[in-house]
Structure formats: structure tokens, C-alpha cells
Amino acid sequence: MAGKSLTRMAATIAMLAGAALTMAATTESFSDLVKRLQNEKPTYAKRQADLLGQRYDLANRPAAGVAMSDGKAVQASVRVRLPNGVSWDQLAALTPDEIRQRDLWPAGFYPLPHPHHEAGGMVFPQPTIDETKRQTQRDLARFDMDYDLPQHMLPQFPAPIYLTTRPDLGDVSKGQLVTLANFHALFKDALNPKQLEGLRLLVTPFPQQQFNATEDRRALTANQGVACFDCHTNGHTNAATHTVGDIRPNEHRHRIDTPSLRGVNVQRLFGSQRALKTVEDFTEFEQRAAYFDGDPSTAALKGVNPLERGSQVHFMAEFQALLDFPPAPKLDVFGKLIPAKASESELRGEAIFNGKGKCAVCHSGPYFTDNSMHNLMVERFFKPRMINGRLASADGPIKTFTLRGIKDSPPYLHDDRLMTLDDTVEFFNLVLGTRLSVDEKKDLVAFLYTL
Template sequence: MSRSLRGTLLVTGAVLCSLAALSDPLPPDTTYRPLPTLPLSEVRAADEAQKPQVMQRQADLLNQRYDLSDRPIPGVMMSGGRKPVQGGVRVKLPSGVTWDSLAAMSPDEIRERGLLPAGFMPLPHVKQATGGQVFPNREIDEIQRQEGRSLRRFDVDFDLPDRFTPEFPPPIFLTTHPELGDVSRGQLLTIKNYYELMNGIITPVQMEGLRILLTPFPQEEFNQTEDRKVADQSLGVTCLDCHSNFHTNAAFHQTPDVRPQSARFRLDTTSLRGMFNQQIHGSKRSLRSVEDFSEFEQRTAYFNGDHVSATRKGVHLPDRPNQVAMMAQMQNMIDFPPAPKLDPFGKLDPAKATEQELAGERVFFGKGRCGECHIAQTSFMDNNMHDLKLERFYPVGQTVNDMVMLPDGPIKTFTLRGIKDSPPYMHDGRLLTLADTVEFFNLVLGVKLTQQEKDALVAYMLNL
């Protein structure tokens, strides 16, 4: 790390400390989070007073970066059939620039002229200095209705418009019962209804794993201690609070694997569909089994990567053979949504696909280079991690909403199966639509697609 960049991080950390001092008893720029120094009543009062300003600042950032209007793709719905898929490029271009002119420039020229669209940059947490898990309102309301358990923080709210989040509740598809289709019956799985919904469909081992995945355990912001971010003492959160119905609801937190706080990037909840085919887990950690991931999460994502904090707040240490294995077994039963136009090898059936979709497939596996990482035979992923080196296009070290813009580094390849169900895109949700994602990779990979090829590529991905 260069001396100037290290200085930027240290200064930013100090600024974050001063900004958080009024509302957060835990200085955010140390490896370990120290014990609280302020009573909950003072922290809550300060947080609630600052909340409108915090949310307005994030809203301003989103409006600066994106077109947030409601523009669904005509006739295209998510797999449950209840929510339209948003279309069009939503990332705003700098004044006087077109997508074609931008794609014709070199990375050095884009960086030197400051022309990388802000929407392609890392997306800060809604409250970077504090961080922690933030849930969308529909998840909060449904958990409150079913369980009387509150996931509502007093310091922040979810920031993205609902139209750019997955269908809620998502459908559930089982590898063991493809003939049943969606087994959720349109309901969100919780500790209150899981047995009734799944009885007679899954095995005793799977049922026990499901019970544990739906049991609340203490988490950094949702617990009994005085540095929580919910008004009442909390039982905590469950694995499936974020991974609703084994999919995602776009809840986010910060990566547990990076320090200082100003450098921790936003982490969007990923889908658990198709876990049976995935060989690495975690955006950065590259954990090698579902069992490792399930066990490690209890002390990393749940506690911002601080196992010491977990011990104080009520650590949960699941037993490897009798609990973790059952949790993993249940997760490995979750299938992707049906893709009726794909053949057994992941290629479009020419008898079912349109000419535009077939053209998009040719771009995907050819000029667009998508298929080099998103391999059809392995659920459109390659079980590897890749560094896109986006920092070629922007000056490293600038600060946006208290987050220092640093290189993303290696990130795992996410599956594209059922991708229309999983907005927003990228590991931090910085891209709102598939059209945004196509423009992003067109620039980063330098493949120079025509508009016709871009449209065909989106049409193709809607069928995966």
C-alpha cells in the first residue's frame, strides 16, 4: 500500500470516528470493536436525530448515479409471476458522453478525464461508519407480523426502491421435487410456518436443518446488548432473514473480511439457489464447502468479522456433524427456477427461442466473452475468483459517503441461472438492471458490443 493511500485511510478513519462519535459508541477504525462507552438511550436519541440526514445523503447519491424510475420490461416477470423485471440502462453517464464514445476510450483516458460513470463505482453502505445488516421493509414487516420480532433499525432504513429488489416472497424450487414447482405456497418461510409448509416434502434431516436456518441467533446489530441498533432487546436474526425462501431479498451488510471500516465494501445478499453445484462460498473468503460457510458465518458476517464481539453478545456455535451438516443438507436441496428454453447442457433450444435470444447466446459465448467465466455446463459459473481491475478506470482513494474507493480485488463468479430474479447486481448491488450489467462488462472487458448485440444479450439472459 502506498504511503499516500495509507494516509488517506488513516485520515478517513479519523473522520469516521468523529462522525460516529455522537451516534455510535464503538469507534469504527480498529481491528477489534471495543466495549460501548455510551448508554443505549443516548446513542438511540442521536441516531434518530441524524437518521433523516443520513437517508437523504444516500438518496442524493442514488439519484446522482441512477435513473430510479419505474420502467419494467413489457411482459417479463420474475419466476413467481408476481413482480415485473425492470429494464433499461439506469446508470447515468457524465455530461457529453455516450456509451459508444466511452467504450472507445482507453482505461487511462477514462481515469484521467474522470469519466467513469459513478454508478459503476463501489456502492457505499447507507451508513458506512456504522455498517451492519439492513433489511428491506417488506421483510421487516412480514417477520414482525409472523413472529413479533423486529428487524427495524432506529438509525437507518433500506435505501433502494422496492422495484429494484427481488420478488417477495420468492418461490422455492426443490431438486428432490421438480414436479411440485414452487413449494412456498406464496408464503415466507419462518419458524412459525416451516413445519406445516414442508411436512411430507422433505426428510427429517432436512427438516432439522431448516429449523436451525430459521432460528434467530444474536447478531451485531440485533441482540440484547447496549450497542444494538434496534429499540428492544432482540433474539437476533436467522440465516433465512437475509436469504428469504433460500433466495435473496437484497438485504445488505459490509464485508467482514476487510479493515479499516472506511474500506469495508457493501455486500449484497446472494441467492442460495443451486448451492449443490457451487464449490466456493463467500465473495472473498473462498470457503470450500456449504458446511464451512454455514459454520463460519456465525462469527463473521453475523458479527462483522469480530469473534470477540460474538462471544459477548451470545455466540452460537453449531455442532458440526449434528447441526451444520443438516443445515447444509437443506441448503443443497434448493434448485434454480425452471428455464424451459434451455436444454440439458444449458444451451437454448432453437425450436423454443427467438432469433434475438439465439443471437444473444452467440454474443454470450463469443464476442461478449461472458461464457469464459459463466460456463453453461456448471450452472453459468466457473467456481473461481476473478479480479476485474476496475481501478484502471478511476483514481483510487477518493471518498464517497465516508467510503474510500479501493480496488475490489478478486470476487467469486456468481451464477447467472435465474438471474432475472436477483437484482440488484454485482457483489455490492451497484448495478440495478441487466442492461446496466451489460454496459459495465462491455466497458471493463473492452468487447465493444453494438446496441443490437447488447439488447440481444439481455434478451438471452432473461431466459437463463
Template sequence: MKRLLLRSHSHSRSSCATWVKCLGASLLVAAGLAACGEGGGTGTAAQSTGADRVFPNPTSPPPTLGDFDGDFAAFMAKAAALKPEIMQRQMALLQLRYDLANRAEGGPASCKTSRGKPVQTGVRVKTPPGLGFRELAGMTPAAIKDADAFPAGFLPLPHPNHPVGGMVFPVSSIDGIKRQTGRDLTRFDLDFDLPEHLLPEFPPAIFLTTRKDLGDVSRGQLVTTENFWALFKDILNPKQLDGLRLLLTPFPQQQFNLTSDRNSARPSLGVACFDCHINGSTNGATHQVGDIRPQAMRNRIDTTSLRGVAMQPIFGSQRGLASVEDFTEFEQRAAYFDGDPEAATRKGLNPLERGSQVHNMAEMQKILDFPPSKLDPLGKLDRSRATESELRGEGLFFGKAQCATCHSGVAFTDGTLHDLQVERFFRHRLINGQQTKDDGPIKTFTLRGVKDTPPYFHDGRLLTLDDTVEFFNLVLGLRLGDDEKQDLVAYMCAL
């Protein structure tokens, strides 16, 4: 019995008797969208729907290798045929929630990414018909909940195919990595969902704490196994070089591996840390958190930047791991395989040696710096370079808007987790196969270099800095004016 229970907590795909059944389940959810998704606006039909009522009984044993080898080609064909419908469902959800336009005008003129691209502007989260953010700000959380008026874009964002999950890479990264290394991170069953213009600049710049004088050491290139030696041999010590080599080396993972239990057309050597943490920052690649069960309740997670990890005390949105070394081990041992040691053994776990490999990888990560800012040595805006709007934003940040209650210190994080209690504003529901739940305590993410790393929040539910200000205005009851909101955005751009 215990074994059965354990099985019921294993990886999504393994939870179904066969892969096909699992796909069937995701279609079932797709079909149910009209009745229980957020699209209808009322969200009543699916309130407090238990995941088990929608998904097949998750206690069946995982498929054996025999199942996979039997008809990989047939499975792939079936999954590929279903892909358009799954993507359509997800894109419909995004359209309902957000203005997805490619728009970088109207914000602070100086708001550019570290390599000079204008940052996307404006509030992208849509409000319910007849209600603007101003009206919502005048309502209590209970009244918003009763009227089901919480903007849909403030709700948890599901994975592109929540019932199945797994790593999904934006197309710019897939193309760049394939061009340089020949490795193909395309999934036959799924594509990344958010449009490229709402993702971080590709490839991002790299700044080193050890060589501030050099500026962007990526020289505008995507760093892979192909060019890392030429780019870094003269500026890193041998330990750091070895760490970087390992951060760029692919290791087997749940969706990308050499068995036929995979989601790539051809057998894959796996993924590298820097496939997601591209150039030590992020490309917005997504995944699901390994810790939560059942599958429907797992959080989508947006790749965090590794810049400035040396200046932060805890790691992971909810794990609170105490060191970069611990998180490096955790990524490979647990996150790569959805917290399922059985799958890891079958597909090829690559345990890293703590005393050498893990330390070298961590040492390399710890010299990744935040991008240049307008801050002075005390962490306040340099008045000789800051605009009026940025200075007003700083005043609000440390004053009326109370942001610094949590975003404090050198990295603009208090180094702990906070429960924002967003569930005060909405009733739980099923959204494209994700069962919403109380988020609970989440890491206060750093705000240094934040303009470079959209989308925002642990699941990427917010697309612009303007969205984050609207979110906190409502959730913290701040009652900020329109000009004040813009000043806060301008300030965050300067960090």
C-alpha cells in the same frame, strides 16, 4: 502494542471511543461530501485520501458494557435524530448515479420473475454530461480515467452508512417477518437505501432439486418459523426439516441481540439465515464484508441467493470457501460479528455443531434449486421455446461478448475468482465514507435465475441486467451494438 493493533482492526463501532464519537465521524464525512464525494464529478479532492485522515484514530479501546448500559436511551435518541440526514446523504448519492424509476417496460416481453412479475428494464447507470455509453466505449481506460468520465454507478457502492455498517433489511422483509413472527428488524439508526421495486420479488419462489414436480413449494408464502412445518413436513426428510428450522431460527448478531450494544429499539433475539436469504433466495439485504480493514475500505455486500449452491464449488465473493458447510459456520462465527470474536462472546455467539446442525443446514441449502429456465440438458437454449433474440444472445454470450470465458458450465460460473481490474478506469476516492480500492479477484457469480436477484455484483452497484451488459461492454472493451446488448439481456432472462 500488539493488543492495541488488534483493537484497531475490530468492529467499526468498537473502533470509536464512544458510539457518539462514531456518529460524529459519519457526520463529518457527510459534511465533507461536497468537497470529496463523487457528486462534484471530478473526485480529485479525495483521491488517495487515507481512511485514517477522515476517521478518528481507530486505536481507542472498544466501549465496555458499562458504556452501553449508561445511556442507551440517550444514544438511541441521538442516533435516531441523525438518521434522516444519513439517509438523505445516501439517497442523494443514489440519485446522482442512477435512474431509480419504477420501469418494467421496453425489455423482452417474456422477461418475468419466477412468480410472474415483469423485470425492471433499461440502463439505470447515468453517464457524465456530454458523454454517452457509445462515446465511452470508444475511449481507452486511461483516457476515461484522465477525464474522470467513468460512470459513477460503475464505482463501488457504499453501505447506507459506511462508517457504521452492519446488517440492514429492506422494509418488505421487516414487515413480513414482523407480521408472522413478532420479531422487528428495524434499526433505529438506519434504513435500507435502494427502492423496493429494484429489489428481488418478495417473497421469492422456492424450487427443490428433490421435488421438481411440485414447482414453487413456497406456495407464495414467506417461510418463517410460523409456517415451515405445515409447508414442508410432507416433502422434506427429518434432517432437512431440522436444517430448515435452524435456517429460520434467529441467533444473536452484532446489530440485533439482547445486550444494549445493539441497533434495535427493543432487545432482539437476533437474525435468521433466511431473514436475508429469504425463502432460500435473497431479498437484497445488505451488510459489509468481515474480512477487510480499515472500516472505510470494507466492501458493501449484497445477499447472494442460495439457489443452486450444490452446483457451485466456492462460496463468498472473496473468501472462496470450499463448502456450504464451511460457509454456514463462517456466517455465524465470523460474518454475524464482523470478524470480531470479542463482540461475539459478549453478545451471544451460538456455535453450531458441525456433525449435526451444520450438516443439516447445509443439506437443506443444497436441495434449493435454480428456477425453471429455457435450457436443454446440455445447457443450451431449447430451440423450440427460445425467441430469436434469446438465440442471438446465446451466440454472443459464447462468441463475440466472451461471457462464457468465465460464466461456463451447468451453473454459468467457472467456479473461481476473477479480477476485472475496474480501477483502470477511475482514480480512488472517498464516497460517503467508503474509501474505494482495487476490488481484486471476485467470485464469478452464477447467472442461472439471475433475472430474479437484482441488484447485481458483490456490492449491488448495478441495478438491472442492462446495466451489467453496459458494464462488461466497457470494462472488457467488447464494442457491442445496441441490438446486441438487448439480445444479451434477453438471453440472461432465459437462464
């Protein structure tokens, strides 16, 4: 045991020494850093805005009669812009090699870069920044960049919370953003003490790469850090973005879509590369590495707080396992449409989902996931290219996310590149070669709205 302790101590000293050398090599003062990055900020913001404008129609155009589980409008129609002179049907009739050789892959189907991909790091939508500051006086704004997508394209904020243990309560958040300031008052009567402690830890900020007390942070004031629920707002998602910590070099790192934690109890793969098999593993990993871009030497100086597995990680995981999907009144216990409650279009869409559309090959069962990984090999359709600091090339395998409550979780795919479910259907129509008609695509989207 003594030998193991000495080995761990030596490793820690080496890690700290390496981090100290890195910090010592940084001679720029914090005030100079702020000034330099703020001067650069408009250039990168314009670069990203121009890219988004070239790729998408980002107008506020809601779907008629469709809303998220607590009322926010769902955005309708395909927003990805087509190459000049080609229709979706014409594109679907081509082979992947023909699309690649003729450079016809739609711009919005390429990987989406981070708002400033070379810098990376956590970036939060403005409503999260404003409400967190109002409740807790903690500032999640970055001085070097802002979030890039319009609020009407994002999930409802704050999102409702549904508990598997108390479905009778409906939204237990009562329309509030759950933070350290109000979690106890909201949940003290619905949770046992262990679950309540787990929730407390999920809303407690811990130092993170861009939000901490060191002078290479990206917040203007010394910062307590970031809480799990700052991204997974109310156990769901606010579409906050980041870059993965486990891919190098930087141009290959994926922009991260913050996935919803709803239904995490039925999922079996976690982490950006899905190498973690339990939510406990993922919770611990986030604290030890992901918060610091996979750099433990940096974490040692910024203030990493390793969580104790039995009395903290387990409690956090137990609360996460209570987060339920939103109600789906048109589905039966097997995840099938109840004919008396569904429209003809929705029923046709279900048949396409399970048949010609090939969706159910991966998105199966009552939770619409096979808990597996699949490589879509999208690189078949385009030649690698650099896009705002992100090298568009092979993505590799990605997780089959659950589709329950999917209309509450825009934008879509692992890196936010698809703005609407209509975009998602067009994307997979090409990738899977299903050649759906215009009417079949509309019916499929109508079915997805019921999940």
C-alpha cells in the same frame, strides 16, 4: 488433552475480558444512544438518497413481457447516468487510461456504499421487516437507518422455493415467507427429518451484531437476533445488505449483495473473500464470525451460539443443497437454447454470450459459472475517491456467480452497484473492452432473461 482444554479456556477468558473492557469504556446509555443516532439518521439518509439520485434513474419502468419466476416485473433499460457530453459508444471507444484521466467513469459504476457506510451492519428491506414481525413478532427494523433502494428494483418477495428432490411440486413455499412459524406445516411432507431440522435451524434467529439483547444493539427492543433466511429469504435473496467482516479499515469494506442460495449445491467457493470451500464451512463461519463483523470478543458478550458440526451444520447444509434454480423452459440439459422455443433475438444473444461478449469465458457450462475468482481490475478506469464513507479503489478478485435464474436476483455485482441487466451489460462492455453495438447489447440482455 488437558493442556489443550486449558489453552482454550485461557483464550476464552482473555476474549471475554477484552470484550468487557470495550463495553465498560462505553458510557453512553442506551436511551442516549438511540436519541443521538435517530437525530443523525436524516442526515445520512439524505446523503445516500442524493448519491443514488445522482448515479441512477430509479423509476419503476418494467421490461415488456419479462417477469421473475413467480410474476414480479423485471426492470428494464440502463439506469446508470452517463457523464455529460458522452455516449456509451463514445465511452467504449476510449482506453481505460483515457477514461481515468478525463474522469469519465460513470458514477454508477463506482463501488456502492452501504446506506450508512461508517456504521455498517445488516439492513433489511421493509417488506421483510413487516412480514417477519407479523409472523414471529420479531422486529428487524433498525432505529438508526433504513434500507436505501426502492422495492421495485429488488427480487420478488417472498421468493418461490424449488427443490431438486421434488421438482413436481413447483413453488413449495406456496407464496409464503418461510419462518419459524410455518416451516413445519409447509415442508413436513416434502423433507426427511434431517432436512427438516436443517431448515428449522435456517429460520431460527441467533444473536447478531445489530440485533441482540445488549445495549449497543441497533434495534429498539432486546432482540433474539437474525436467521439465515432473514437475508436469504426463502433460500433466495431479498437484497438485504451488510458490510464484509474480513476487510479493514472500514472505508475499504465492501457493501455486500446477499447472493441467492439457489443452486448452492453446484458451487464451490463461499464467503465474502471466497476463502471457504464448502457450504458447511460457510454456515459455521457465519455463526462464529460474520454475524459479528469478524469480532469474536464482541460475539462472546452478545450471545454467539456455535453450531455443532455433525448434527446441526451438516443438516443445514443438506437442506441448502436442495434449493434449485427456477425453471428455464427455453434451455436444454446443457444450458443451451432450444431453437424451436427461442426468439431470433435470444439466439443472437446466445451467440454473443459465447463469442464476442466473452461472457462464457467465466460463465460457462449448464450453470453458467466456472466456480473460480477473477480480478476485473476496474480501478484502471478511475482515480481513488471517498464516496459516502467508502473508499472507491481496487476491489480485488470476485467470485463468478452462477447466471441461472439471474433475472430473479437484482441488483447486480457483489455490492449492488448495477440496477439492471442492461446496466450489467454496459459495465462489462467497458471492463472487457468488447465494444458491442446497441443491437448486440439488446440481444445479449434478451438471452440473459432466458437463463
